[in-house]
Amino acid sequence: MADGKPAPLIEAATEPPVPVSLRARAAHRIMPHTFQGRLTLAFVAILALTLTLVTTLVLNRLGDYFDQQQREDLTARSLGVAQYVALVAEGSSGLRPVVGESRVVDPAVVVELRRTSQQRILADRLAKADVRIRLGTAVDGKFAPASNGDFTALLEASALAGQTREPITSDAIYYTVTGTFLPYMVEVTLSNPYTYRATAIATTTGLLAIIGIVALTVSIVAAAALARRFTTPLRRLTEASRGLAEGDLARRVPTDAATAGSLELTELALQFNAMANRVQESVDIIRRDRDRGRDFLADVSHELRTPIAALRTFNELLRERVGEDPDARAEFIEASGVQLERLDWLAQNLLELSKLDSGLVLLDLRPDDLRATVEQAVEQAETAARRRGVDLAIHLTEHPLRIRHDPVRVGQVVANLVGNAIKFTPRGGRIAVDVVATPDGARIEVADTGVGIPPEELPRIFERFYRGTRANEARGSGSGLGLAIVRSIVEMHGGSVTVESRLGTGSTFTVTLPRDPRTADDAATGALPAKPDEPDEPDRTLMTDSSSTAVPGLNPDGAG
Numbered sequence: 001m002a003d004g005k006p007a008p009l010i011e012a013a014t015e016p017p018v019p020v021s022l023r024a025r026a027a028h029r030i031m032p033h034t035f036q037g038r039l040t041l042a043f044v045a046i047l048a049l050t051l052t053l054v055t056t057l058v059l060n061r062l063g064d065y066f067d068q069q070q071r072e073d074l075t076a077r078s079l080g081v082a083q084y085v086a087l088v089a090e091g092s093s094g095l096r097p098v099v100g101e102s103r104v105v106d107p108a109v110v111v112e113l114r115r116t117s118q119q120r121i122l123a124d125r126l127a128k129a130d131v132r133i134r135l136g137t138a139v140d141g142k143f144a145p146a147s148n149g150d151f152t153a154l155l156e157a158s159a160l161a162g163q164t165r166e167p168i169t170s171d172a173i174y175y176t177v178t179g180t181f182l183p184y185m186v187e188v189t190l191s192n193p194y195t196y197r198a199t200a201i202a203t204t205t206g207l208l209a210i211i212g213i214v215a216l217t218v219s220i221v222a223a224a225a226l227a228r229r230f231t232t233p234l235r236r237l238t239e240a241s242r243g244l245a246e247g248d249l250a251r252r253v254p255t256d257a258a259t260a261g262s263l264e265l266t267e268l269a270l271q272f273n274a275m276a277n278r279v280q281e282s283v284d285i286i287r288r289d290r291d292r293g294r295d296f297l298a299d300v301s302h303e304l305r306t307p308i309a310a311l312r313t314f315n316e317l318l319r320e321r322v323g324e325d326p327d328a329r330a331e332f333i334e335a336s337g338v339q340l341e342r343l344d345w346l347a348q349n350l351l352e353l354s355k356l357d358s359g360l361v362l363l364d365l366r367p368d369d370l371r372a373t374v375e376q377a378v379e380q381a382e383t384a385a386r387r388r389g390v391d392l393a394i395h396l397t398e399h400p401l402r403i404r405h406d407p408v409r410v411g412q413v414v415a416n417l418v419g420n421a422i423k424f425t426p427r428g429g430r431i432a433v434d435v436v437a438t439p440d441g442a443r444i445e446v447a448d449t450g451v452g453i454p455p456e457e458l459p460r461i462f463e464r465f466y467r468g469t470r471a472n473e474a475r476g477s478g479s480g481l482g483l484a485i486v487r488s489i490v491e492m493h494g495g496s497v498t499v500e501s502r503l504g505t506g507s508t509f510t511v512t513l514p515r516d517p518r519t520a521d522d523a524a525t526g527a528l529p530a531k532p533d534e535p536d537e538p539d540r541t542l543m544t545d546s547s548s549t550a551v552p553g554l555n556p557d558g559a560g
């Protein structure tokens with residue numbers, strides 16, 4: 001470099017300083033930072049401005065009023081002085097004119113008016129001011145002073161309480177005396193009079209100042225109280241937001257008319273509460289899901305442990321001495337096979353349920369005849385029913401019942417219900433499956449003459465892994481997943497499943513399906529059994545099955 005200084009590799013990126021005027025910074029420092037403080041300051045500033053304007057106006061008007069009063073007062077006093085002078089002059093001049101023809105004042109008058117006693121009367125008692133008197137005559141209607149007619153009397157009396165001397169000079173007044181044979185004029189001018197003006201103005205100003213201070217004090221208190229009232233709802237809103245942010249989801253803003261403040265703030269509080277409600281609901285749902293997931297995992301581990309423990313025991317026994325005994329060996333291998341089957345069945349059901357719950361399963365809706373779906377599922381259960389010595393009957397509608405449904409999944413529903421009925425019905429019992437058309441769709445009823453369900457268990461039987469107390473004594477197997485799957489599938493179809501049961505008499509499960517799950521929420525259109533000539537095209541546009549696994553059934557024979 002030419003100047004020898006090493007150049008910086010990167011220029012320091014210095015932002016040009018933002019010009020913040022000193023005045024703005026000072027104003028920011030002085031201004032209160034809370035809304036309440038600012039509101040109070042605004043109230044007080046407005047009141048102070050009003051008071052200042054009123055005081056200025058009052059004092060101004062008062063000054064004008066005093067000036068007017070003073071002028072009138074000085075004129076009256078001047079007139080009194082002039083009349084007194086005329087009286088004294090008449091008295092001392094005798095029969096001579098007071099002001100002679102050559103415009104000279106009579107010497108006796110001059111002597112009398114220059115006497116101290118007269119001057120005291122004139123200045124101290126009549127005028128209460130410095131007095132200048134001139135005697136003269138009227139020439140062409142105008143005052144012409146006499147050569148020796150100028151008299152001055154200075155005020156010497158001390159002031160009365162509240163009086164001060166005012167540095168002003170009044171306009172001269174002219175008093176014409178016409179009664180004598182030679183008329184003359186008296187000119188009177190008063191200056192530096194005693195007045196109450198300064199005291200009155202000082203008193204008024206003091207009074208106004210006191211009123212102002214009292215008004216300001218009251219207004220500060222009132223403004224602070226009002227501002228507090230205005231800002232209370234905002235403070236509440238802030239507190240509630242903070243509570244919410246800190247995790248207190250039950251925190252709400254009171255919205256009753258007495259505490260909520262203005263309409264806008266009430267609206268804001270309502271909106272805030274609505275938002276808080278939604279947040280709380282969402283969090284509740286997430287928590288519930290989390291808890292359910294945790295319970296589910298615990299249940300799954302529990303369910304898996306039993307067959308795995310059994311398998312391990314068989315395995316150990318087979319490896320030991322028992323493995324040499326062909327009968328025992330065959331028995332353990334058979335038992336292991338059962339446990340493996342159960343594990344497989346459990347895994348399939350769990351996978352199915354989790355897919356149903358997560359929404360991964362999309363229904364393959366087709367306008368098929370529901371009778372065929374149900375018939376097929378029932379047929380597959382017939383072998384098991386026969387084996388158990390239970391009578392399985394099916395009653396279908398006369399006409400095809402075309403409702404939009406996923407035949408494989410609905411078949412699974414029927415298989416699970418019939419499988420349960422077989423499981424919980426003693427030998428010699430009866431099971432009836434009915435398919436009925438309803439105005440909105442169809443109803444499938446699975447009724448058995450089995451062991452029944454105790455009333456206190458009824459609300460729980462659709463829960464995952466719930467097994468009734470009589471389940472084991474009836475038929476042993478089962479994991480409490482069958483009805484959970486039934487409910488998931490039926491709800492995906494927009495339908496419902498209910499149960500009626502009497503202990504020792506039997507149970508009836510009723511599945512209600514809408515005519516079309518896609519319009520299940522719409523007003524019922526009076527679904528009737530479909531006409532046989534309706535197109536039988538599968539509808540895969542809206543709901544299709546993404547599942548690649550085989551649909552498991554509660555009853556191995558009923559798997560679709």
Ligand code: ADP
Nearest residue numbers: 420421424461467468471478479480481482483
């Ligand atoms: P699982 O049959 O594997 O135990 P489910 O979910 O199918 O599981 O059924 C849950 C419980 O409901 C059963 O354990 C049983 O107590 C009761 N249950 C279901 N169906 C019937 C039925 N038809 N008769 C009596 N009890 C039943």
